[in-house]
Amino acid sequence: MAPRFVADCMVGRLAKWLRAFGYDVTYHPFAEDAQLTAWAREKDAILLTRDTMLARRKGLRIIFVKDDRLEDQLRQVAEETPLDLSQARPLTRCLVCNHLLEPAPRETVRARVPPYVYATQDHFMRCPSCRRIYWRGTHAGRIQERLARLAGRAE
Helix, strand or coil: CCCCEEECHHHHHHHHHHHHHCCCEEECCCCCHHHHHHHHHHHCCEEEECCHHHHCCCCCCEEECCCCCHHHHHHHHHHHCCCCHHHCCCCCECCCCCCECEEECHHHHHHHCCHHHHHHCCCEEECCCCCCEEECCHHHHHHHHHHHHHHHHHC
16 A cells, blocks of 8 residues: 655645655645644654654654755655555646546536647546646646656656
């Protein structure tokens, strides 16, 4: 089973990219330390932080993220957890609210996407929570390339 994560406000970019890889990451930029630790306990999740005081908490699995660079942060998380980035399921979670995406029939998104996107795309995904619509445009290709590059560096 893939590990779950809770991320503090200091590692928001890392949280977003772990979500892009398809990992479950609870992240709310204004959450207090007590709420972060409660979520980590409830979800049996690993707490990701750059806060030295938070990193000293007992009774939790915590990764103190040492580096500023995203690639180095991903490498550290991959080394300190059973995270296998080669088995990631990219672009399956909402990057905003973390829910798993579900297929959205093309005809149901017409009014919610730009006309050009509707005319050029056949497959859409929808977040069941925040209702955002996703599609594999040119940005998805760039995300896939970056994820592949980061996965290669993290191994």
